[in-house]
Amino acid sequence: MTQLVWDYRDEYERERQDILDAVDAVFRSGRLILGPSVQSFETDFASFHGLPYCTGVGNGTDALMLALRALGVGPGDEVITVANTAAPTVVAIDAIGAVPVFADIDPATYLIDVEHAAAVITPRTRALLPVHLYGQCADMAALERLAAEHGLVILEDCAQAHGARRGGRMAGTWGRAAAFSFYPTKVLGAYGDGGAVVTPDEEVHANVRRLRYYGMEDRYYVTSTPGYNSRLDEVQAEILRRKLTRLDDYIAGRRAVAARYAEGLADTDLALPVTEPGNDHVYYVYVVRSSRRAEIMESLLARGIQLNISYPWPVHTMTGFAHLGYRPGSLPVTERVATEIFSLPMYPSLAAGDQEKVIDALREALAAP
Structure with a gap:
């Protein structure tokens, strides 16, 4: 049987030396957790989007979950999204005690139907979570207007849309925050799990950084709860930093x-x-x-x-x-x-x-x- 599916080994053969150099550089650095490679990738990935802040986290699901918490979404709040997405989009909403509310989709593009999203807004709605499905952006200008009208925050799910643009504006730069996955099959994929949250908002950025590291700002001292352990690995960060140039x-x-x-x-x-x-x-x-x-x-x-x-x-x-x-x-x-x-x-x-x-x-x- 011909299974014409992506296999990381083909890419590995083409990029083998750079990937091995990345691994060696990390192992020789003496830092395996939240070291210079994570910091460099965060800087580069933020810059790629023209944004000031990026936080590397353990995976794309954590990126969504931590971003929602950092935006102040919590138990009982409603978050409008779509049901034709990978389950992690909704798992992240459910995991923090918020309530997923589904809007239907456009029959041609399969992206969120903004008119239906407007129709399911209630007094409990706190956020819009559009999914840039299959590699193209949802109608973010219309969603921005909807959010402004109802006082909602926007979190973009960019797991499938690294580098996609709408009207020249890159996916991940419309909302108050955006979540990315670097699962190996993604357009920008790691050699294991990985994720990131980008934001133009300094407060959201600070919240995500605390949340990914047990709620700590300084080592051993927890300043807010609940906190999590969700850190982008140094090796994956170094590989991603190099792959970002490609x-x-x-x-x-x-x-x-x-x-x-x-x-x-x-x-x-x-x-x-x-x-x-x-x-x-x-x-x-x-x-x-x-x-x-x-x-x-x-x-x-x-x-x-x-x-x-x-x-x-x-x-x-x-x-x-x-x-x-x-x-x-x-x-x-x-x-x-x-x-x-x-x-x-x-x-x-x-x-x-x-x-x-x-x-x-x-x-x-x-x-x-």
Whole structure:
């Protein structure tokens, strides 16, 4: 079977010497926790976004959770987000005792429907948490207006959108804070777990830094509770610092793959990704849509090509979130889309020849009666 999925070993072979140099530099530094590599990466990642502050944390879920707490969101507060995201977005809200409230999505882009978000605001709503899904930005100008009208804070989930822009403005620079994941598959991925919170706000920054380190400002002295242990590892930070200089190349590679799909599948009835006007898509995943999903995926599997679904179950339908009280049909667009979407292989090093095999197999499956 041909599993055309990203494998870190391909990237490792190309970048092996730099990665080994990064590991060696950390081990020779004498600092393994919150040392110069974390500090340098935080400075570089903040600068990349044109922001003054970045805090490296253990993973993307922690980044969301700590950012929410740093923004003053707490038990009983409602946070509006989407259900067609990876579960960690909602897990983070639930973990601090806040209440996830779901808005439906745009049927073309699968991004948050701002009008529906406005409709579910209540007196308990404290924050908007848009997800820049699959690699492109939500309508942040409209969400900014909505937040200002209702006195809400915005936390951006940028786990899938490193380097994406809307109207020339980078993902992560619209809200009062933004959370990133550096899980290995991400557009900017580590060689293990990692996350970060960026913000223009000095108070939010100080709060996140305390929260990630037990609530301490000085060693051994806790100034606020609850605190957590969520620190970006020195080795991962040094690897990320070096990979950040190649982020534009990774994005260019993904866009080249997306362009080949768009050309090769343009005359089929497969619904291809729609990029909103003004968006610069980075194609974390390449999500297509068809009412014949099951038979298409089975046809490709028979030809040795295994595809993925991102994501098959909307979060509000999961038994782990039954306590939120959502019923089938409550988010009709989200639920319908989840039955039709699937992801094609997408990573910068995907060879054109391998991609052609996927395109040919898709065209054959789509042409079948």
